[in-house]
Amino acid sequence: MRPSSLLHSVPPSLLFPHISSTSTSPPAHGGLAATSIGKLPNTTLRILASTTSKRKSKRQEDDYHSTLKALNSKGRFPRKSLGQHYMLNASVNEELVAAANVKEGDIVLEIGPGTGSLTNVLVNAGATVLAIEKDPHMAALVRERFARLNRVKVVEEDFTRSHIGSHMSSILQSKSPLDGTSCSAKVVANIPFNISTDVVKRLLPMGDIFSEVILLLQDEAALRLVDSSLKTSEYRPINIFVNFYSDPEYLLKVSRTYFFPQPKVHLGPFTTSFTAARTRFFQ
Numbered sequence: 678m679r680p681s682s683l684l685h686s687v688p689p690s691l692l693f694p695h696i697s698s699t700s701t702s703p704p705a706h707g708g709l710a711a712t713s714i715g716k717l718p719n720t721t722l723r724i725l726a727s728t729t730s731k732r733k734s735k736r737q738e739d740d741y742h743s744t745l746k747a748l749n750s751k752g753r754f755p756r757k758s759l760g761q762h763y764m765l766n767a768s769v770n771e772e773l774v775a776a777a778n779v780k781e782g783d784i785v786l787e788i789g790p791g792t793g794s795l796t797n798v799l800v801n802a803g804a805t806v807l808a809i810e811k812d813p814h815m816a817a818l819v820r821e822r823f824a825r826l827n828r829v830k831v832v833e834e835d836f837t838r839s840h841i842g843s844h845m846s847s848i849l850q851s852k853s854p855l856d857g858t859s860c861s862a863k864v865v866a867n868i869p870f871n872i873s874t875d876v877v878k879r880l881l882p883m884g885d886i887f888s889e890v891i892l893l894l895q896d897e898a899a900l901r902l903v904d905s906s907l908k909t910s911e912y913r914p915i916n917i918f919v920n921f922y923s924d925p926e927y928l929l930k931v932s933r934t935y936f937f938p939q940p941k942v943h944l945g946p947f948t949t950s951f952t953a954a955r956t957r958f959f960q
């Protein structure tokens with residue numbers, strides 16, 4: 678059977694035997710893998726060490742079990758066409774949120790919340806979250822999960838067609854301090870790989886709204902985006918675009934084994950961060 682057909686025909690509990698609701702043993706996550714990706718010209722590369730401490734294990738179980746229970750409870754099988762590879766490791770979600778320095782009162786846009794595991798970490802950090810989800814089942818699931826919190830707004834839309842500026846302005850206006858100073862927002866998301874270029878093209882020119890963009894991208898795509906060297910044959914218009922609007926930075930490598938189902942990519946996906954060039958617009 679081809680891997681793609683597996684995604685649709687086999688329940689998560691069979692594909693991933695330790696996800697039954699009675700299971701208590703999380704997968705062998707071992708934390709973030711320390712790695713090296715060689716030289717990336719003009720970029721800052723921060724390699725994060727493995728996080729296997731006991732302190733983390735309770736949180737890891739939370740994402741692992743809650744994600745898979747949520748899928749099982751609704752009878753949802755991951756849909757390949759929507760790039761549904763769910764993050765099972767809470768430490769990775771925490772690294773993403775820490776990389777964006779999300780704190781109490783921040784406004785965060787999340788693209789594709791899925792079961793809400795990253796949303797949960799954002800909420801715990803004190804953020805107000807606008808979550809845009811294309812899959813109506815997952816939008817309903819995440820809306821239900823955070824129904825008691827007025828800090829989470831779930832919009833069922835295709836991000837690539839969404840009027841993101843108007844969604845964000847209404848939230849920003851309602852949160853703006855009375856002294857007239859404007860507040861900005863951040864993006865933290867584990868996005869479907871098939872829309873990553875669209876996402877980057879839409880977000881980076883929005884430096885008037887977003888001060889920080891943290892995206893989990895497919896390894897190869899992220900490597901291409903952070904490469905600012907004009908000498909390589911891989912340099913494309915998208916690189917000029919990215920480097921005009923942002924300071925792309927490779928942050929950490931994330932093992933593909935932390936996703937359910939595991940993505941079929943040659944290398945593990947990782948995070949890249951774009952510091953939107955706010956100063957280019959307002960200095």
Ligand SMILES: C[S@@+](CC[C@H](N)C(=O)[O-])C[C@H]1O[C@@H](n2cnc3c(N)ncnc32)[C@H](O)[C@@H]1O
Binds near residue numbers: 762
């Ligand atoms: C890689 S999964 C990530 C899910 C979750 N954030 C996590 O970390 O486990 C991508 C999510 O984006 C959603 N999605 C796919 N295409 C989308 C689109 N065009 N607009 C908004 N959401 C989309 C999928 O349904 C899925 O929930």
